[in-house]
Amino acid sequence: MAVLKVIEILSSSSVSxxxxxxxxxxxxxxxxxxxxxxYVQEQSAAVVDDEVTEFRVNLKITFELD
Known part of the structure; x- marks a missing residue:
């Protein structure tokens, strides 16, 4: 039987x-x-001078425990 764990992390990029x-x-x-x-739970972006400067995601990552 597999046992899985879910963690939440945040990440950003200037690209997408x-x-x-x-x-x-x-x-x-x-x-x-x-x-x-x-699982991409949420997306947001930072805007400076009417331009998107940073893309942000709130993620849930699922991994199998040994």
Missing amino acids: WEDATKKAVSKASNTLKNIRSV
């Missing part, structure tokens, strides 16, 4: 929400093994 998500999974994989899925 997709890039922020990929960066989060890449960084999390440095310390977590067996990542099974990622």
Whole structure:
């Protein structure tokens, strides 16, 4: 029987929400093994002088415990 754990993390990117998500999974994989899925819970963006300057995501990452 598999036992899964879910953690919540935040990530940002100056490129896109997709890039922020990929960066989060890449960084999390440095310390977590067996990542099974990622759920984008929330998206937001920072705006400066009428331009989007940063894309932000709030993620839930699910991984299997050994």
